[in-house]
Amino acid sequence: MANCYKCKKELTADEIGLFRKTVDRMADKFLCIDCLAEHFDTTSESLYEMIKRLRSTGCMLFPK
Numbered sequence: 001m002a003n004c005y006k007c008k009k010e011l012t013a014d015e016i017g018l019f020r021k022t023v024d025r026m027a028d029k030f031l032c033i034d035c036l037a038e039h040f041d042t043t044s045e046s047l048y049e050m051i052k053r054l055r056s057t058g059c060m061l062f063p064k
């Protein structure tokens with residue numbers, strides 16, 4: 001599994017999916033949810049909410 005390119009934290013499939021969804025569909029390096037929140041100047045909580053919402057729409061980037 002990949003690691004965050006900023007803080008080196010090990011990434012979950014959700015974090016990779018969210019990065020692909022919000023930043024770059026073809027990305028091969030990723031940010032963890034905390035660094036991504038900083039990147040978008042938002043909170044990780046709101047990103048978790050976004051993951052939940054995307055998963056409930058059946059988005060393929062977020063397997064159940």
Ligand SMILES: [Zn+2]
Nearest residue numbers: 004007032035
């Ligand atoms: Zn990070």
